[in-house]
Amino acid sequence: MSSTPDLQQIHDFLIDLAHEAGKIITSSLPRVDTTGSKKNSADLVTEYDRAVEKKVSETLREKYPDYDFLGEETYSPEHQLTDAPTFIVDPIDGTTNFVHGFPNSCISLGFAINRRPVVGVVYNPVTNTLYSAIEGHGAYLNRTQRLPLKGEDLEPLRGLDNALVALEWGSERSGNNWDTKVNTFASLAGSREQGGAMVHSIRSLGSAALNLCGVAAGYLDLYWEGGGWPWDVCAGWLIVREAGGIILGGNPGDWEPRLDGRTCLAIRASPGGQGQKELAEELWSHVKGRLEY
Template sequence: MFEAVREAGELGLLLARKSGLRRWNKADGSQVTEGDLALNALLEERLRKARPGYGWLSEETPDAPQRMAHERLWIIDPIDGTRAFIEGRKEWCVAAALAENGRPVIGAVYRPRLAEFYSAIAGEGATLNGAPLAMADSPSLEGARIAGNRKALAPLAPLGVAGDPSGALPLQLRLAYVAAGRLDGAVSVGRRNDWDLAAGELLVIEAGGAVSGTSGEGYIYNRPEPWQQGLVAAGAKRHAALINALRT
């Protein structure tokens, strides 16, 4: 999987330089490009060919209920941050995870423009370009650098959170930044798709943190609905403080 994600990232770099890259809006209003589809095709070819008995869930493949019959499931976002990809910016990545019995066991987030490869294996830790990741933690939210949408950050402002409402980083990179200690946490409200979460969630957990929905419930993947209700990610102590703040 790591090799396939790297290969997809390099293909993305080549396509990003292509002039006149076709793009259009999907039914939900989000943008997609021929680059998204090309990376999706590459990942599907590499991963499904290698493991034909695994299920498949990708942002760029129509969902099929047959995936739920599989114990193991690939969860793929060929390009997380399509707008940045279209505009030639650096804030896009390739993300892939393998879930087993509803939980991620292998994950990778690759940011090709900066040559940053985040990876994690359940029980074996998380790394950035091979260097182990370990998060700092605190029960205090004072001065904490928390990325999120404005609706999620609003109840945290009175607690001294240094909110970052910027939408530049897609969710997978926000989670990777939490795992790497570049952010102290990430919050979001509303439905969040499984392909935007699974790989990054494992990075945070394996770096010593915690991830859940906004009510504190843990994520289970490969359900009929391929989404989770909200996001709270941080070190374990700060995660508990964020959950308490969002509940009040």
């Protein structure tokens, strides 16, 4: 095997693998595993999470035995992200949606080198929707339609009061990070008379990867998050960037976030990058506290 990864080959292989793994998800109804290691009722795991990760990890290790693997269901504190070429996998992002039959969950398959995403594949098997990207080659919907979807007709960004914003509650429902999230949400949604941003509206898709893909597609203007893991964001991170968007950290002034930094601010493409920096600074001005993970 060449010492330089063939990103196109990896991209194509991950797409095929995502479709195969998707068959596991759509094969039958989920059953929650109440004996799993998730910490509370909002942080679910199903037999399908483990089955998909087993399928993906075994296939990748057979095809690419020299590359590292980091997956949600097999993660341990001793197994941290390194600079080595690494597959970063979330078998089902949006497990709560999946359990409730809400059709907004996906398989997220990323590949990173030097902790930088270079290949990303996000596949929702329920809607048969595929987002994918290779570093330097753009991002696509269903392999043919380049992102963002509006292309040359994409509107400039015009501030939070014109923005459709994605936010997630997460499974951590107490402590400093929870307080920071709730107070930030309130400030973003609140009226300008009360010091709020009065954002156009807020969406919670229930999947970090699909929120990021929504930003890449251009139907979400931004996504602010704290608490995500590398497998939640790796693939979508690249897809946003290849679609002309930017990825920043969730805390004010974090212009160069780490893939494993566990905070994220994604902003969609805009003609000539118009308004991206200003929108980031406006969003950060409404962060009430500091996210710490």
